[in-house]
Amino acid sequence: MTHQPLLLRIVKEPMAVSLLSVLILAAFLVPMLNLMLPSDSAFHVPSYVVTLLGKYLTYALLALSVDLVWGYCGILSLGHGAFFALGGYAMGMYMMRQIGDRGVYGNAELPDFMVFLNWQELPWYWYGFDSFGFAMLMVVLVPGLLAFVFGWFAFRSRVTGVYLSIITQAMTYALLLAFFRNDMGFGGNNGLTDFKDILGFGLQTDGMRATLFFLSAMAVVTGYLVCRFIVDSRLGRVIVAIRDAESRTRFLGYRVEYYKLFVFTVSAVLAGIAGALYVPQVGIINPSEFSPANSIEIVIWVALGGRGSLTGPIIGALVVNYAKSYFTGALPEVWLFMLGGLFIFSTLFLPKGLVGTKAISDAFEEQRLRLAKFLRPYDYAEGGEGR
Amino acid sequence: MLSKTLAMRWLVVLSVFIGLGFGSSTPAHADEFSDAVQALNADNNTDKAAAIEALSATGDERAATVLSALLNGTLFYRQSDGLVVLSKESGNVTILIDPSTMNEVADVSGSEAKKIRINNKLRGQLKGVLGALTLLSKDADKRQNAADEVFKANDPSMLPVLQKAIARESDPDVKGRMLRAQAAIILEYSEDTAARLKAAQTLGEFTDPDISALLGKIANTSTDPEVKKLAKDMQDSVEGRLAAWSFLGNLFQGVSLGSVLLLAAVGLAITFGVMGVINMAHGEMVMLGAYTTFMVQDVIRTHFPAAFDWSLAIAVPAAFLVTGAVGILVERGIIRWLYGRPLETLLATWGLSLMLQQLIRTLFGPTNQEVGNPSWMSGAIETSTGLVLTYNRIWIIVFSLAVLGMLALVTRKTMFGLQMRAVTQNRAMANSMGIRSGWVDALTFALGSGIAGMAGVALSQIDNVSPNLGQTYIIDSFMVVVFGGVGNLWGTLVGAFSLGIVNKFLEPYAGAVLGKIFVLVGIILFIQKRPRGLFALKGRSVEG
Amino acid sequence: MNKPHASNTILYLDGVSVSFDGFKALNDLSLYVEEGELRAIIGPNGAGKTTMMDVITGKTRPDKGDVIFNGGVDLTQLDEAAIANLGIGRKFQKPTVFENHTVFDNLELALKGHRRPQSSLFFRLSGEQQYRINEVLGIIALTDVHMMQAGSLSHGQKQWLEIGMLLMQDPDLLLVDEPVAGMTDAETEATAVLLKDIAKTRSVVVVEHDMVFVKSLDCRVNVLHEGSVLAEGSLDVVQQNEQVIEVYLGR
Numbered sequence A: 001m002t003h004q005p006l007l008l009r010i011v012k013e014p015m016a017v018s019l020l021s022v023l024i025l026a027a028f029l030v031p032m033l034n035l036m037l038p039s040d041s042a043f044h045v046p047s048y049v050v051t052l053l054g055k056y057l058t059y060a061l062l063a064l065s066v067d068l069v070w071g072y073c074g075i076l077s078l079g080h081g082a083f084f085a086l087g088g089y090a091m092g093m094y095m096m097r098q099i100g101d102r103g104v105y106g107n108a109e110l111p112d113f114m115v116f117l118n119w120q121e122l123p124w125y126w127y128g129f130d131s132f133g134f135a136m137l138m139v140v141l142v143p144g145l146l147a148f149v150f151g152w153f154a155f156r157s158r159v160t161g162v163y164l165s166i167i168t169q170a171m172t173y174a175l176l177l178a179f180f181r182n183d184m185g186f187g188g189n190n191g192l193t194d195f196k197d198i199l200g201f202g203l204q205t206d207g208m209r210a211t212l213f214f215l216s217a218m219a220v221v222t223g224y225l226v227c228r229f230i231v232d233s234r235l236g237r238v239i240v241a242i243r244d245a246e247s248r249t250r251f252l253g254y255r256v257e258y259y260k261l262f263v264f265t266v267s268a269v270l271a272g273i274a275g276a277l278y279v280p281q282v283g284i285i286n287p288s289e290f291s292p293a294n295s296i297e298i299v300i301w302v303a304l305g306g307r308g309s310l311t312g313p314i315i316g317a318l319v320v321n322y323a324k325s326y327f328t329g330a331l332p333e334v335w336l337f338m339l340g341g342l343f344i345f346s347t348l349f350l351p352k353g354l355v356g357t358k359a360i361s362d363a364f365e366e367q368r369l370r371l372a373k374f375l376r377p378y379d380y381a382e383g384g385e386g387r
Numbered sequence B: 001m002l003s004k005t006l007a008m009r010w011l012v013v014l015s016v017f018i019g020l021g022f023g024s025s026t027p028a029h030a031d032e033f034s035d036a037v038q039a040l041n042a043d044n045n046t047d048k049a050a051a052i053e054a055l056s057a058t059g060d061e062r063a064a065t066v067l068s069a070l071l072n073g074t075l076f077y078r079q080s081d082g083l084v085v086l087s088k089e090s091g092n093v094t095i096l097i098d099p100s101t102m103n104e105v106a107d108v109s110g111s112e113a114k115k116i117r118i119n120n121k122l123r124g125q126l127k128g129v130l131g132a133l134t135l136l137s138k139d140a141d142k143r144q145n146a147a148d149e150v151f152k153a154n155d156p157s158m159l160p161v162l163q164k165a166i167a168r169e170s171d172p173d174v175k176g177r178m179l180r181a182q183a184a185i186i187l188e189y190s191e192d193t194a195a196r197l198k199a200a201q202t203l204g205e206f207t208d209p210d211i212s213a214l215l216g217k218i219a220n221t222s223t224d225p226e227v228k229k230l231a232k233d234m235q236d237s238v239e240g241r242l243a244a245w246s247f248l249g250n251l252f253q254g255v256s257l258g259s260v261l262l263l264a265a266v267g268l269a270i271t272f273g274v275m276g277v278i279n280m281a282h283g284e285m286v287m288l289g290a291y292t293t294f295m296v297q298d299v300i301r302t303h304f305p306a307a308f309d310w311s312l313a314i315a316v317p318a319a320f321l322v323t324g325a326v327g328i329l330v331e332r333g334i335i336r337w338l339y340g341r342p343l344e345t346l347l348a349t350w351g352l353s354l355m356l357q358q359l360i361r362t363l364f365g366p367t368n369q370e371v372g373n374p375s376w377m378s379g380a381i382e383t384s385t386g387l388v389l390t391y392n393r394i395w396i397i398v399f400s401l402a403v404l405g406m407l408a409l410v411t412r413k414t415m416f417g418l419q420m421r422a423v424t425q426n427r428a429m430a431n432s433m434g435i436r437s438g439w440v441d442a443l444t445f446a447l448g449s450g451i452a453g454m455a456g457v458a459l460s461q462i463d464n465v466s467p468n469l470g471q472t473y474i475i476d477s478f479m480v481v482v483f484g485g486v487g488n489l490w491g492t493l494v495g496a497f498s499l500g501i502v503n504k505f506l507e508p509y510a511g512a513v514l515g516k517i518f519v520l521v522g523i524i525l526f527i528q529k530r531p532r533g534l535f536a537l538k539g540r541s542v543e544g
Numbered sequence C: 001m002n003k004p005h006a007s008n009t010i011l012y013l014d015g016v017s018v019s020f021d022g023f024k025a026l027n028d029l030s031l032y033v034e035e036g037e038l039r040a041i042i043g044p045n046g047a048g049k050t051t052m053m054d055v056i057t058g059k060t061r062p063d064k065g066d067v068i069f070n071g072g073v074d075l076t077q078l079d080e081a082a083i084a085n086l087g088i089g090r091k092f093q094k095p096t097v098f099e100n101h102t103v104f105d106n107l108e109l110a111l112k113g114h115r116r117p118q119s120s121l122f123f124r125l126s127g128e129q130q131y132r133i134n135e136v137l138g139i140i141a142l143t144d145v146h147m148m149q150a151g152s153l154s155h156g157q158k159q160w161l162e163i164g165m166l167l168m169q170d171p172d173l174l175l176v177d178e179p180v181a182g183m184t185d186a187e188t189e190a191t192a193v194l195l196k197d198i199a200k201t202r203s204v205v206v207v208e209h210d211m212v213f214v215k216s217l218d219c220r221v222n223v224l225h226e227g228s229v230l231a232e233g234s235l236d237v238v239q240q241n242e243q244v245i246e247v248y249l250g251r
């Protein structure tokens, strides 16, 4: 039935096609408009905008990862901020090592905060972070491993629903407390900052900013494709089955815990990658990224955009974060009212999110039919229904 | 004339402060006393030290006034003839007083007087001597304090006064403390082995960290093997008792934290346990309760200041009503549309919590509000063993248990409780029996919120009242409910107190933050074993 | 009740007890089902019929007693998935299908094998499997609606879809809880025919209240009451049983 290649399936969905083409176009166009046009040109994109957009895109990837577990598998994780932050810390540690002796204390062996705390040598868990490859490995491995271990325990003993949400929240809260401690060796309260460069390229250069933007946009596109591959597979149908009727799925002989573990781990890895792209663009990572409030906020991006669709969370993350930037600047007191209202409004009135609203889905459905007829005129001439 | 009365008044105050009525001074000592006072105006500190000792040895009760003036830098001498005088600033005028007669020295202007200077060593001596002098006070409390001061100073020069005081002492409690001070001095400074052994024995009876330290010092440094050994033994026995007391102290801290957790969690146990509703705005209900307390106190302060001690008695029902009403609004407005969708409820109530926080921030500002403790909640029971039980903590423990008890009564014994349980167990059946389940839901939610509000009143007494108050407790209260098991007040009680106690016992070893992390990780692991908590029901009613 | 022959007994419950908060839902229940047998279980509401199925399929652990499958496997030690993969399929009292999946996908999910995540990630439906799905669609008369979401099916159609999913699982033992609840008479008749047909190749245990339906199954019947077997035999025989009459009428 559904065995056309992935791309062909996506092409038949106007919403996905539009979103992905906008992303890919932006991935090339925005850096070009930033780097090639003189800054007085009307089409010049200022560097700070490039970085801001890049930040939104990492949020979009993060939202995608939450949607994979929540929208498709029904696991409401209130701790995904932790995976994001861990990916960010791994990246941050690499960049800390890159500073070398250019820190305030000029100590080539130790990061500034360790010198400040009178540490004599590098803790073992910082070994290897001088190497970019190793750091990138950790970006996926650390969040993935945490998710795997946590999920192994939680899913095997069938902690579900709100209980699971609460313990994921406890997990990120425990990490928040832990990372606040100076003797953890991750910079305590202040976190990691004052980064200089990646692979020898300065972080503050326009070229680097544009590159990070490009990578972020492509990461979202790739993330979409990976998620799409998963949810379109039989495994994807199993996880939706788990979401809708968990015990029925068990009685069919599926080991629900393995499936959950799989998506939870994949999702954590995606979140970790998002975090690793985020940190160089904002220039700092500190324990507040672990705060439970952050993790819940991700969920609202997904809820508003539309969970259980892969375009929804991307759109939700972009919309909410743009609004956040705008309102925290223009009307700071109003923003929390709006965010709070958004939670209530979207749960009460937009159960399927923006992309699921009738107006939008009708418009795209029309497009889809037109497109489908264009692609496979014969099917429609016979009155058949292509999937 | 005016300045004279002022001076007299000041002296009365001063003498009361020192604990001596100067009216009782004995004229027989007059000359000896004034000589001793004069001797304070010595050229070097050694002479001054001797003079201080001599003055205290007179046993004259005015000596304390003079010595404390010396300590406070208000003892002067007249440059013309070296007469030692007390001085007192009164507005711009400096008044000088002759300590022997306590009369103003009328013909002297302030600039003619020079301060008698002392160094730190003398200051230390003065403190001890003053303490010793107060040992003879008429007021038993003051004598007791003095005995403790002498013990702390542990100065052999005080021994004579101390012995005089012990001979005179009639109050057994005070006498005990004096004996302790004496034993400490003897143990440390005496050369007489027998006396020292006896002193060590006496000290071994007490339960006090300072005594343990002293015994430890002697055990380490003494050259007399007998004394050394006994001091070691005695230290061990003191340490043993101290450990027991510190256990008690930890237990109290734990129970106290537990009672706070219980208060914060019990309302949640109602909404989560009975209705299956995750109320993330529960913490904000607590916060609203605390702000209600603030408002009530504000009104009382401005209109009925005399009734301040009653403010909490008014705030408790007020907070219950305010947050209960908010609860009804929230249930009717939001939650009822989301029954059967617990995850959505969680998100919507989280949104609500953000809005409530911002609302309070807008109305009252982001800073902490000043909420006062009524007099009956301030202060503490303290023992010499280092145990401190503050009254506000004690009252909160009592209050939390009272709230739990009342709640148990409401759910078990009232019509509303019956309907509440009926709706939980079988909504359709309850409806068909004529129970208006919509109202039962609203009232149940109001009850949970109202209890949160009452918790807020209690928390306002021990925590900062700020818009973030609720956030501090929300995760912990969820942990309590999840750990204790849903739908069971017993579980909440046991959950709260065990988490509180475990937390406080971990703290000394791991530190507060790490202790908390251990507890969180412990709960996460515990849920794996018992996904439904400690006291989970096995029945169908809890299956979601 | 005599001891079963080990060789041809597919399911053997021995002294199974289950209690919920002190209430005994199953009380020393013993029962056996032979290979290739069609068996009906009847009993008043709350007799413990569904609980018995819960015990067999691993949803509920018994307090005591043994549940032996296929002459040696102790089911009380296994979880739901393992039991299902041993070849025990179950239809629930309340029809549960995957509402957001199409009828076709529901059947595909029930397809035997491919239960591990890694194999399902790269799974492709073979021609043979597609054929089997179409075949079952025909059997349960849902070919026309195979692309519809299961959630939009009628109650009776959902019951059939669930039976269809059981067929896809290709189990040795089927447990069917109240399959005809909410069905029209014609549907009920068709279901009886279908179940009898299925029972030709495997063992089937049916729980039902509908006596007409049980009669048309024409098989051995167990009467359950208060958690244990009250009577066993053909429907006519058990209906004559004094105790059974009392249990049914006395309520």
Ligand SMILES: Nc1ncnc2c1ncn2[C@@H]1O[C@H](COP(=O)(O)OP(=O)(O)OP(=O)(O)O)[C@@H](O)[C@H]1O
Binding pocket: B538, B539, B540, B541, C020, C024, C025, C043, C044, C045, C046, C047, C048, C049, C050, C051, C052, C093
């Ligand atoms: N999880 C549970 N918790 C508490 N009681 C239960 C649970 N499961 C079943 N029971 C009780 O055990 C008894 C047997 O229930 P069961 O569902 O097995 O009956 P049944 O024979 O299937 O009835 P029906 O014909 O109504 O389906 C009932 O009284 C029921 O209330």
Ligand SMILES: [Mg+2]
Binding pocket: C049, C050, C051, C093, C177
């Ligand atoms: Mg049943």
